[in-house]
Amino acid sequence: MTTSRITGEPVLKWDDGFFCRDLPSKPQTGIGKVLVTGATGYVGGRLVPELLARGYHVRVMVRAASPEYKERWADAEIVVADALRPEELATALDGVHTAYYLIHSLLLGQKIFESTDFCAAANFRRAAEEGDVKRIIYLGALGDVQAVLSPHLRSRKKVARELSRGSVPTTILRAAIIIGSGSASYEIVEHLVKNILVFPTPRWAQTRCQPIGIRDVVKYLVGALEEPATSGRSFDIGGADVLTYEEILRVFTDVLGLKRLFVRSPISNVRFLAYLASLITPVPAPVTLSLFEGRADEVICLDNEIRRILPFKPLTYREAVVRAVAREREDRVHTRWSDSYPPAHELDLRLADLPKLPRYRSSHSLLTEKSAASLFRSLCSIGGKEGWFQSNWMWRVRGAFDRVFFGVGTSRGRRSLSELRVGDVIDFWRVEARARDRRLLLRAEMKMPGAAWLQFSIRPEEGVNRLSVEAFYEPRGVFGHAYWYAFLPFHHFIFRDLIEQIARRS
Numbered sequence: 001m002t003t004s005r006i007t008g009e010p011v012l013k014w015d016d017g018f019f020c021r022d023l024p025s026k027p028q029t030g031i032g033k034v035l036v037t038g039a040t041g042y043v044g045g046r047l048v049p050e051l052l053a054r055g056y057h058v059r060v061m062v063r064a065a066s067p068e069y070k071e072r073w074a075d076a077e078i079v080v081a082d083a084l085r086p087e088e089l090a091t092a093l094d095g096v097h098t099a100y101y102l103i104h105s106l107l108l109g110q111k112i113f114e115s116t117d118f119c120a121a122a123n124f125r126r127a128a129e130e131g132d133v134k135r136i137i138y139l140g141a142l143g144d145v146q147a148v149l150s151p152h153l154r155s156r157k158k159v160a161r162e163l164s165r166g167s168v169p170t171t172i173l174r175a176a177i178i179i180g181s182g183s184a185s186y187e188i189v190e191h192l193v194k195n196i197l198v199f200p201t202p203r204w205a206q207t208r209c210q211p212i213g214i215r216d217v218v219k220y221l222v223g224a225l226e227e228p229a230t231s232g233r234s235f236d237i238g239g240a241d242v243l244t245y246e247e248i249l250r251v252f253t254d255v256l257g258l259k260r261l262f263v264r265s266p267i268s269n270v271r272f273l274a275y276l277a278s279l280i281t282p283v284p285a286p287v288t289l290s291l292f293e294g295r296a297d298e299v300i301c302l303d304n305e306i307r308r309i310l311p312f313k314p315l316t317y318r319e320a321v322v323r324a325v326a327r328e329r330e331d332r333v334h335t336r337w338s339d340s341y342p343p344a345h346e347l348d349l350r351l352a353d354l355p356k357l358p359r360y361r362s363s364h365s366l367l368t369e370k371s372a373a374s375l376f377r378s379l380c381s382i383g384g385k386e387g388w389f390q391s392n393w394m395w396r397v398r399g400a401f402d403r404v405f406f407g408v409g410t411s412r413g414r415r416s417l418s419e420l421r422v423g424d425v426i427d428f429w430r431v432e433a434r435a436r437d438r439r440l441l442l443r444a445e446m447k448m449p450g451a452a453w454l455q456f457s458i459r460p461e462e463g464v465n466r467l468s469v470e471a472f473y474e475p476r477g478v479f480g481h482a483y484w485y486a487f488l489p490f491h492h493f494i495f496r497d498l499i500e501q502i503a504r505r506s
C-alpha cells in the first residue's frame with residue numbers, strides 16, 4: 001500500500017478514508033430521514049458521505065439540480081430547495097427526523113448577508129416546526145455571546161438563536177476557524193505564508209483562537225446526531241490548541257519548511273488588510289473581510305462539555321495542517337469553499353435551459369489524431385496551477401481586473417488538479433456540464449455585462465477527432481454589446497492557442 005510522503009500514513013482512497021471510524025457513538029439508522037442542507041458547501045460536502053457510510057437515509061438539499069449530484073450522492077435522496085423560499089422548504093423537510101443546518105451566505109457581502117442569513121434561518125425554523133422535524137443540528141461560530149461581535153459572528157449567533165427559539169430541539173455546535181484542505185481559512189493562511197516574506201503583524205495578531213480540523217468537525221456533527229444527550233443544547237467545539245493568529249501563521253510556515261520574518265505593523269486597518277489578502281489569496285474579499293473583522297473576538301471554547309459526551313482526542317493545529325497539506329499534495333481535496341456559488345450567479349441560468357442560443361458566438365476547431373479520451377483528460381486539466389497554456393498572461397490580466405473590482409478573479413484555482421465534476425470552479429469559470437470524452441461546458445463567473453459560456457467538444461470525423469471551442473455570450477445593455485466587440489479580436493489568439501495546446505498536451 002502507498003504511504004503518504006507527509007504523514008507517513010497509508011494513502012486511502014476517499015471512499016475508505018472516512019473520518020468517523022473512531023467516533024465513540026453508534027449509528028442510529030432507525031431514526032429515519034436525515035436532511036443535510038448546505039450539502040454543496042465545504043462542511044456539508046464532507047458530512048454527506050460520512051452519514052451514508054454509517055447507513056443513514058440521507059436527503060440532500062441543493063439549490064440547483066444537476067445530473068452530477070445523482071452520481072456524487074448515488075445513495076442519497078436529492079431535493080431542490082432554497083431556504084429563502086418557504087414553500088420549497090416544506091417539501092425538503094417532509095418526513096425528516098433530523099435536519100442539519102449548514103447554510104450561510106457570507107459570499108453575498110457585507111450589506112445583505114446578515115439579513116439573508118436571518119431570513120433563511122427563520123424560514124427553516126418555521127418549516128421544521130410545521131414539518132414535525134424532531135431535531136435540528138446547526139454548526140455555528142464561537143465567540144463570547146455577551147460581547148459586541150463582528151458582523152459575521154453576530155450573524156451566526158442570531159441564526160443560532162432563531163433556530164433554537166422554535167419548538168424543534170436544536171443542537172448548536174460552535175466552532176472557530178476550520179482547518180482542512182479546501183477550507184477558506186486554510187487557503188488564506190497557506191497563500192499568505194507562501195507569498196509574503198516579511199509579515200507585518202498588527203496588534204490584533206495576538207488575539208487567541210482555537211482552530212479545529214475538518215475531520216473533528218464532521219465527527220462532532222455525526223456524534224451530535226448519535227448522542228441524544230446533545231439534543232436541544234449548545235456546545236463549543238475546538239481543536240487541541242489555543243493559539244494567537246500570529247502563531248497560526250508561524251506553525252504553518254514551519255510545516256511548509258519556510259523562513260518568514262514577523263514584524264510589528266503600525267497598519268491595522270482591517271478593510272485594507274482584508275482587501276490585500278483577497279488579492280494575494282484565492283478567497284474573495286467578502287469572505288476575507290468577514291473573517292478579518294472577527295480579529296478582536298477571542299474564539300476559544302468556553303467549556304469542553306462535548307468532550308465528555310463524545311470522548312475522542314481532537315487534532316492539534318499542526319496535525320490538522322499536516323493532514324490538509326498532505327491531502328492537497330495528493331490531489332485528494334473532496335470539497336472546497338469555492339463549491340458554493342458566488343453572489344452574481346444566477347442559479348437557473350443554464351445554457352441548455354435558455355429559450356434560444358445566446359446572441360453572440362465565436363468558435364474555433366482543429367482536427368487531431370489524438371484519442372477522445374486523451375483530449376478530454378487534457379482539457380480537464382486546464383486552469384488552476386496548470387494555467388491556460390499559451391495565452392496565460394491574457395487570462396491573468398482579465399482575472400486581475402476582476403479581482404480589483406471585487407470579482408472572483410483567476411486565482412480561485414481548482415479543487416483537484418486532475419478531477420473535474422459539475423459545480424467545480426476553474427479560476428473564474430464553473431463547470432456547468434460534462435460528458436466524458438465528449439463535452440465540457442464552463443460558465444463564466446467573472447464580472448461582466450452579460451452571461452458567458454465556454455464549450456469544448458470532441459467529435460469523431462473521418463477517422464480523426466475534431467476538437468472545438470465555442471464562446472457563447474448573451475449581452476446585458478449597451479455595455480454588454482461593447483464588451484463583446486472589445487474582446488472579439490483576442491478570441492482568435494486565445495482560443496486557437498488553447499485548443500492547440502490541449503491537443504498537443506493530450
Ligand SMILES: NC(=O)c1ccc[n+]([C@@H]2O[C@H](COP(=O)([O-])OP(=O)(O)OC[C@H]3O[C@@H](n4cnc5c(N)ncnc54)[C@H](OP(=O)(O)O)[C@@H]3O)[C@@H](O)[C@H]2O)c1
Pocket residue numbers: 037038039040041042043044062063064081082083084101102103104105120139140141156175176177178179183184185336337339340341
Ligand atoms: N468553513 C469554516 O471555516 C466554518 C467555521 C465555523 C463555522 N462554520 C459554519 O459551518 C456552516 C457551513 O459552512 P461552510 O463553510 O460549509 O459554508 P459554504 O461552503 O459557504 O457553504 C454554504 C452552503 O449554504 C448553501 N446556501 C446558501 N444560501 C442558501 C439558501 N438560501 N438556501 C439553501 N442553501 C443555501 C450553499 O449552497 P449553494 O451551493 O447553492 O451556494 C452552500 O451549500 C456555516 O453555518 C458556518 O457558519 C464554518
